[in-house]
Structures are given as C-alpha cells and as structure tokens.
Amino acid sequence: MRILYMTRSDSTHDQRFMTALAESGHDGFVLRLRNGKFDTPRGVTPLQWQGIDGPLQLRQVSALRQQLRDILKDLRPDLIHAGPIHDVAYLVARDRFVPLLTMSWGFDLMKDARSNLLNTQRTHYTLQHSQGLIVDCQSSAEVAKRFGFPGDKIFQFPWGVDLAHFSPQTAVVPGKQWRIAQGWADKTVLLCLRSWEKNYGVDVLARSFVRAAQADPNLRLILLGTGSQSENIRGILRAGGVEQSVFFGGRVPNEQLITYYGAADVYITPSHVDGSSVSLMEAMACGLPTVASDIPANLEWIRQDENGWLFPDGNDRELAKILLGMPGRNLRSAGLTARQDALAKADWDKNKQVLLESYEQTFASTKGRRE
Numbered sequence: 001m002r003i004l005y006m007t008r009s010d011s012t013h014d015q016r017f018m019t020a021l022a023e024s025g026h027d028g029f030v031l032r033l034r035n036g037k038f039d040t041p042r043g044v045t046p047l048q049w050q051g052i053d054g055p056l057q058l059r060q061v062s063a064l065r066q067q068l069r070d071i072l073k074d075l076r077p078d079l080i081h082a083g084p085i086h087d088v089a090y091l092v093a094r095d096r097f098v099p100l101l102t103m104s105w106g107f108d109l110m111k112d113a114r115s116n117l118l119n120t121q122r123t124h125y126t127l128q129h130s131q132g133l134i135v136d137c138q139s140s141a142e143v144a145k146r147f148g149f150p151g152d153k154i155f156q157f158p159w160g161v162d163l164a165h166f167s168p169q170t171a172v173v174p175g176k177q178w179r180i181a182q183g184w185a186d187k188t189v190l191l192c193l194r195s196w197e198k199n200y201g202v203d204v205l206a207r208s209f210v211r212a213a214q215a216d217p218n219l220r221l222i223l224l225g226t227g228s229q230s231e232n233i234r235g236i237l238r239a240g241g242v243e244q245s246v247f248f249g250g251r252v253p254n255e256q257l258i259t260y261y262g263a264a265d266v267y268i269t270p271s272h273v274d275g276s277s278v279s280l281m282e283a284m285a286c287g288l289p290t291v292a293s294d295i296p297a298n299l300e301w302i303r304q305d306e307n308g309w310l311f312p313d314g315n316d317r318e319l320a321k322i323l324l325g326m327p328g329r330n331l332r333s334a335g336l337t338a339r340q341d342a343l344a345k346a347d348w349d350k351n352k353q354v355l356l357e358s359y360e361q362t363f364a365s366t367k368g369r370r371e
Helices: 012-023 058-075 085-094 117-128 138-146 168-182 202-215 230-239 254-263 278-285 316-324 331-345 348-365
Strands: 002-007 027-032 044-046 079-082 100-103 132-135 154-156 188-192 219-224 246-250 266-269 290-293 308-311
Touching (some): 012 027, 012 044, 079 348, 188 202, 188 254, 202 230, 278 290
Parallel strands (some): 132 154, 188 219, 188 266
16 A cells, blocks of 8 residues: 555654554655654655644645645555644545544644634544544543544554563663762652643642652652743742752653663653653553553553552642652562553554554545545
C-alpha cells in the first residue's frame, strides 16, 4: 500500500510511527501541517507544501484543502493515517478521503474536543468521516464512542517503549554515577519529565515539592523539559526556598533519558490531561514506581500501593503528603511490579503490530467503496 502519514510537526512519537511504517514494507510518505525542518526516517518520503506556523485558523482551511487535493491527486495514496483529530485529520476528512485512519493524540479527545464549539464540531465531523480510529487508552476510546464512533472500528494500543533500551539494567549504572556526581547518593530523588504546560500540572508538583522539601531537606527533584509555564514554576520553587534542591535539565534527547530514570527513586506525572503517557511507560520499564494524578488514563496504569501511588488531580497538599512518605515506602517492590507491568503492556515491538493491522483492516473494510 501507499500510506500517507499526516501529523502536526515532529516528535519522538512521530518518529516511532514513521519508523514502523518504513519497516512495514508499505510505501510510506509524510506530510506535516506546520512548517519547519524535520528529520524523516529512511524509507519514508517527506512531501512539501505551504504549511502553517501555528495553530490551524479557520481562514487557512480553504487554501490548505486545495493544496491537499493537489497532493493527493498526484500521490494517490491507498490510506491516510492522520492526527490530531480536530486539525490534521479534519483537513483530510473535509475532502471525504477514503480510507482515513484517524489517530487521537490523547489531548485532542480528552480535552480539546470539548474546549470550544468549533473543536467539538470538527471532532464530530472528522470521526463521522473516518473509517478507523487509533487510540492509546480506553479513556480515549470511551470519549470517541460518546461522539458516536463505532467501537468495532477502534484500534487501541499504548504507543509503547523499547524495553531493551529502557530497563533497570541499562539505567542503574549511569544513574548511580549521576547521583554520586550530583552529591545526591543518600537523598530521595524524584523525577518529572512532563512539559511545563498547563495540561501537565508541573506547577502542582512545584507547590507540592516546596511543602515536602521544607519538611524533609533530603528530598531532591529532577525537572526535565521546558514550556510556557517556566517562569511560574521556577518562581514557585524560588519563593519556597527549595530551588537548590532541584536539578533543571531542560530538554534531553530520548536516548539519554535512561540516566535520569536510573538516578531517580520515584517518577511523578501530575498531568491534568493525558492518554497513555510514554514517559510513564519508560519510567515503569526502568523499574521506577510512579506517583500519578488520578485522571482516567493514569488509572489504567497505576495501581495504588502496588506499582505506585495516586493523588487527587490538582491537589498539591495531598501530593506533598505522598512525597514526604517516600523514604518509608517499599520502593524496590513497587518498582519491580512496575517493570513487570511494562513488560506485559508497554512493549512497542508487540504494540506496533496493532498499528500495522489497523492499516490492513481499514484498507480492506473500504475496498468496495473505492472501486
């Protein structure tokens, strides 16, 4: 098949999907909504057009649709795999391309689909004109069903991780060395990789860490990533007098993350909105227990007192109590359970087979409509 992968720009997740496409034996192509210089895996052909520089605006839709029509006329793909739902997949759906395999990115169904009337309308329209839907968690699948999308056309699988790369064996040595160099060998080290944006609740973690670290000076926090809330988050930690107990690592290449997973005792994901978080799966694969907000997607992974601990979403006081209790918890046992859960559910080599099956089944289900 000739398969066109359409996305906003580029991410670790995009690279993972494109690599799977390149290795599948299909002819793969990629078209990105936003302008920029992006790496494309060998075996996938990038297509050029006049993209956009920010969020999709109503006034841009007509011109983009015309460009897309011209591209599809020349390319003649057998299937388009597109997402997020309310912008990238929406453009394809407007021209009734069949077959369209739409992919949810988690936030589009869990938040953006109901954030305003336009997004709700676009989401409904796109799902109505999609022949298949990829989701990464049951929570997203349930939202899609409430929009009227048939459950038998939903392909659900966590995006998964490389379990050989992300493992206790690969993480422990570089992590221990990092802790010693940092002078944190005898500390309780917390780790958060979430982007510093409102959806991900890093400000909640910052307030919680201030409370906890003021009471227990042996607590340490690794914060990786950046975002629009950077000034606010740093301000919270500075005002609380705990900034010296925080390591700010900025953006870290994915292949280097095992050092920080290995250096940490506990992973924290305070997100308000999420699907199956890849960083959560990476942490579990490295044998880390997790403290997570009790949003639906996290409940699909974290079991209280087994592989981690849950706190009420947005409640920094309750999170602080959990952080203060970390030194007394059986972190090793919870981490071993987390690794076993990752082996059972988060293996990308297995999960990507569902992706390839979704291509075949969606294509086959529309064969009569295209002839």
